[in-house]
Amino acid sequence: MDLLFQNLVNALSLGGIYALLALGLALVFSIMGLINFAHGELMTITAYGLILGAGLGLPFGAAVILGVALAGLAAMAMERIAFRPVRGASAATLLLTSFAVSAVLQVLFQNLIAARPLPVAVPRALAGTLDLGGLRVGVLPLATILGTGILLAALALVLRRTRVGIAMRAAAIDFQMTRLVGIRADAVIAAAFGLSGLLAGIAAVFWVAQRGSVDPMMGFLPVLKAFIAVIVGGLGSLSGAVVGAFLLAFIEVGLRALLPPELLPYREALALALIILVLLVRPQGLFGRRETVR
Amino acid sequence: MLEVTGLEVAYGAIRAVRGIDLRVGQGEIVALLGPNGAGKSSTLMAIMGVVPPRAGRIRLEGRDVSGLAPEALVRAGMALVPEGRRIFAPLTVTENLVVAAPPGRRRSELAADLEEMHALFPVLAERRTQQAGTLSGGEQQQLAIARCLMGRPRMVLLDEPSLGLAPQIVDQIFDLIAGLRDRGLTILLVEQNVDLSLEIADRGYVLVGGEMVLDGPAAALAASEGVERAFLGLSGA
Ligand SMILES: Nc1ncnc2c1ncn2[C@@H]1O[C@H](COP(=O)(O)OP(=O)(O)OP(=O)(O)O)[C@@H](O)[C@H]1O
Ligand SMILES: [Mg+2]
Numbered sequence: 105m106d107l108l109f110q111n112l113v114n115a116l117s118l119g120g121i122y123a124l125l126a127l128g129l130a131l132v133f134s135i136m137g138l139i140n141f142a143h144g145e146l147m148t149i150t151a152y153g154l155i156l157g158a159g160l161g162l163p164f165g166a167a168v169i170l171g172v173a174l175a176g177l178a179a180m181a182m183e184r185i186a187f188r189p190v191r192g193a194s195a196a197t198l199l200l201t202s203f204a205v206s207a208v209l210q211v212l213f214q215n216l217i218a219a220r221p222l223p224v225a226v227p228r229a230l231a232g233t234l235d236l237g238g239l240r241v242g243v244l245p246l247a248t249i250l251g252t253g254i255l256l257a258a259l260a261l262v263l264r265r266t267r268v269g270i271a272m273r274a275a276a277i278d279f280q281m282t283r284l285v286g287i288r289a290d291a292v293i294a295a296a297f298g299l300s301g302l303l304a305g306i307a308a309v310f311w312v313a314q315r316g317s318v319d320p321m322m323g324f325l326p327v328l329k330a331f332i333a334v335i336v337g338g339l340g341s342l343s344g345a346v347v348g349a350f351l352l353a354f355i356e357v358g359l360r361a362l363l364p365p366e367l368l369p370y371r372e373a374l375a376l377a378l379i380i381l382v383l384l385v386r387p388q389g390l391f392g393r394r395e396t397v398r
Numbered sequence: 399m400l401e402v403t404g405l406e407v408a409y410g411a412i413r414a415v416r417g418i419d420l421r422v423g424q425g426e427i428v429a430l431l432g433p434n435g436a437g438k439s440s441t442l443m444a445i446m447g448v449v450p451p452r453a454g455r456i457r458l459e460g461r462d463v464s465g466l467a468p469e470a471l472v473r474a475g476m477a478l479v480p481e482g483r484r485i486f487a488p489l490t491v492t493e494n495l496v497v498a499a500p501p502g503r504r505r506s507e508l509a510a511d512l513e514e515m516h517a518l519f520p521v522l523a524e525r526r527t528q529q530a531g532t533l534s535g536g537e538q539q540q541l542a543i544a545r546c547l548m549g550r551p552r553m554v555l556l557d558e559p560s561l562g563l564a565p566q567i568v569d570q571i572f573d574l575i576a577g578l579r580d581r582g583l584t585i586l587l588v589e590q591n592v593d594l595s596l597e598i599a600d601r602g603y604v605l606v607g608g609e610m611v612l613d614g615p616a617a618a619l620a621a622s623e624g625v626e627r628a629f630l631g632l633s634g635a
Contacts, residue, residue, distance in 0.1 A: 267496060274486045274497045280448060281484045285498035286472035286549050 109239050111361045117245040117310070119353030120252025123346045124307040125330030126337065127259065128300030130345035133334070134276035135296050136191060138198040142182060142205040143330070144323025145213075146175040146301050147308035151318035152217060154224050154309070164227050172305035179301025180294055191293075213320035221319040224312045248310045255306060256346065263342070272296060276342065336382055338392025347390055352379065399424045399584045400445070400476075400553055405454030407440040407608075414440040416608040417453070420586075422553070427575065427585045429595040429616065432605035433629050438588040439481050441605070442555045445586075446478045447471050458553065473500070477551035481558050481588075483542040487531030491522050494530050494541055498548035515544045536567035543574065553584045560591050572598055592629070596620040604628045 125143065132140050150171035157167025186205045190197050230244045263269035275282040275292045283289050304323075311326055312318055333352045337344025355378050359371040367374075383389070400422040407415035415437040422428045432438050443449040445456055447468045456464045458474055466474065486494050495515055499508050516523035519540045525533060530541055539559055546554060556575065560568040568591065576598045579585055589595040596602055596616040604612035604625055612624050619625050 267499075267501075270489065270493050270497050274489060274493075277486045277488060278484055280468075281480070281486070282497070283468040284446065284448070284472070284478055284480065285545060286469050286500060287497070288469045288501075289467065 106239060107361070109241075111357050113241055113245045113249065115350075115354045115357035117248035117252070118357060119350035120248055120256070121307045121310050121326065122330050122333050122349035122353055123256060124252055124303040125327055126333040126345035126349040127256075127342060128303040129327070129330055130334050130337070130340065130342050131272065131276065131296050132300050134340040134342070135272070135279055136187070136198075136293055137195060138187060138202060139331070140182075140187075140300070141199070141202040141327070142209060143300065143304055144325075144327035145206055145209040146179055146304040147311060147323035147326065148209075148213060148318060148320065149178050150175045150305040150308035151224055151312045151322060152213070152222075153305075154312065155222055155318070158225050164225075168309050171309065172302055175305030175308065176298050176301040179297045179304070183294060183297040187297075188290075188293075210320045217320070219320065221317040223317050224315075226313045226316065230313055244310075244313055248314075251306070251310065255303075259303075268295060272299075273342070276340065332376075332379055336379055336389055338389025341389065341391035344389055344391030351382075351390075355379070399426070399459060400586065401455075401457040402441075402445060403455050403457075405441065405444060405456070406452040407437065407444045407449055408452045414608055415444065415451075415605075418605065418608075418610045420603060420610070422584055422586050423600075425579065425582065425584055426600045427579050427587055427598055429599035429602040430586060430588045430605060431590070431592055431595060431602055431625065431629075433590070435607075436605045437608040438605055439557055440608075442478060442480075442557050442586070442588060446476065446555060448478075472549050472551070475550075475552040476555070477546035477549055477553070478555040479542045479546050479557060479559060481561065483538050485530045485533075485538050485541050485545070487529065489530055490527050491530055491533070491541060492526045494545050495522075495548050498545045500549060511548060511550075515547065518547075519544050535563050536570065539563065539567075539571055540574070543578075547578075551583070553586070554578065555586045555588070557588045558590060559587075560589065560594070568594065592625055593620070596625075 129140060129143055132138055153171030153174040154167050157170045162170065182205055186201055187198070190201050230247065232243045233240050234243055234246060263273055271282065271287050271292055272295060275287070275296070282292065307326070308323070312322070329352060330349065333348035334345045335348070336351060337346070337348030352375070355375050356371070359374055360368070363371055402418065402420040405415055405418050406413070418441065420430070430438055430441065440449060444451040447466050447470070454464070455462060458476060463471060463474055486497065489497070492512065495512060496508065499511060503511070521537050522541060522544055525537065530538065533541060543559070559571050559575065563571065572594050575585060575587065587595055587599060596619055599616040602613065602616050602619045603610055604619070606628050611628050612619065
């Protein structure tokens with residue numbers, strides 16, 4: 105019972121982090137057809153921002169705001185400098201551009217900051233455990249679940265209730281048509297990048313809090329996972345991205361819990377095999393629309 | 399109101415529109431007719447800034463608007479209801495309308511605009527919380543037109559609004575378009591339904607193979623055999 109509960113907590117917190125990342129990727133992809141491989145570097149920027157904040161003597165909460173804001177600004181700068189000039193170019197061009205941005209940032213991190221992992225200090229309280237009526241839970245996973253859950257709910261509300269949110273959903277469905285009803289392309293795209301940056305930043309806070317350190321490659325793995333989640337959910341579907349993220353997290357945690365020790369080294373491969381199975385049954389992803397015909 | 403001169407549109411080697419002139423006067427309905435592949439949609443897309451024209455000028459109310467982005471043209475008072483309607487299918491009817499309201503519009507004004515659309519299109523009032531993709535074809539066309547009106551345009555471009563609709567619904571849509579003119583809108587109507595278009599239009603143009611082969615008052619075009627011949631490919635390019 106306790107073990108099952110632990111695994112459930114782990115899967116939910118991992119899924120929450122993947123979901124924030126996947127949502128950002130899906131939002132940008134659905135609006136401008138770009139798979140942003142530099143998304144992971146936004147996480148890394150937040151982590152360095154936490155170190156910067158601590159160095160400036162800021163309390164942890166303020167350092168988090170600094171780190172997350174840096175990711176949002178970096179995302180918008182990325183769009184303005186690198187992606188706007190190639191907007192509307194072929195998918196391959198966009199993809200290569202995002203690879204280039206990612207590579208340039210990693211080199212900058214290595215040379216201007218540090219090539220080796222740097223420790224990130226998190227409040228000691230996060231490392232503790234709580235007793236929930238006999239069930240023990242780590243404070244950090246619980247905070248992750250609550251934080252990501254509240255954020256996802258708030259985001260759903262923004263996307264459903266506000267005009268900016270509705271415009272973003274419309275742009276994700278048919279970007280050209282959104283312009284034809286008078287919405288400025290630059291504004292929606294900048295908003296989508298800014299939002300995706302903020303989400304990546306918040307995901308990064310939970311991610312580094314668990315690992316305690318940051319290195320120039322830190323963002324790669326979680327964003328790769330989020331990318332898989334987006335594909336599983338159906339490229340371009342926002343709710344699909346969230347479902348895909350939790351599905352992937354449950355598969356990963358489930359395999360770690362259920363596999364016999366001698367098979368544990370293969371769990372990533374097995375997780376991917378399960379994902380491929382999903383895609384064999386539904387090539388367009390769980391929530392993907394079939395090729396839209398106009 | 400709208401003046402297009404020397405418009406050329408090409409997709410790589412395909413020359414879809416080959417230097418056409420077109421004029422729509424204030425308060426007119428002008429029909430742009432032509433068979434499949436004539437370049438009608440390309441003309442509208444180029445006027446609206448979606449497809450960059452290879453050559454030509456576009457003037458709206460005397461102002462040169464060539465090269466403006468679609469969103470800038472919407473702000474300048476023009477709107478396009480594209481071929482195939484392109485409503486935002488997963489969004490609700492109301493969301494489809496709200497998204498098209500100009501950014502600065504206040505909540506109270508927005509509510510008034512929605513009321514106005516509901517009065518003009520009673521079906522949409524009944525279906526406000528329904529997903530737009532679940533509407534019937536005729537209802538979707540009404541939604542597409544209502545959506546474009548949310549921006550309070552003075553000049554509306556309609557691309558085959560009767561496409562794929564049942565005959566009674568087609569009549570209803572044409573009545574509606576005539577009604578829009580009575581509200582003071584200027585309309586450029588692209589259609590393949592020649593008879594009905596010429597019934598409501600003041601003037602018409604016939605486009606074949608990217609070239610303008612005929613134009614004149616609607617009544618004269620309706621009476622002549624030229625239009626039918628153009629559609630059969632017996633004249634023009
Ligand atoms: N995006 C595109 N890329 C390449 N060729 C195109 C494109 N859009 C249109 N064309 C070509 O340009 C020509 C004119 O097409 P257009 O859609 O403007 O015609 P249309 O008069 O609207 O036809 P329909 O009545 O079938 O809608 C056609 O030969 C078409 O194949
Ligand atoms: Mg057409």
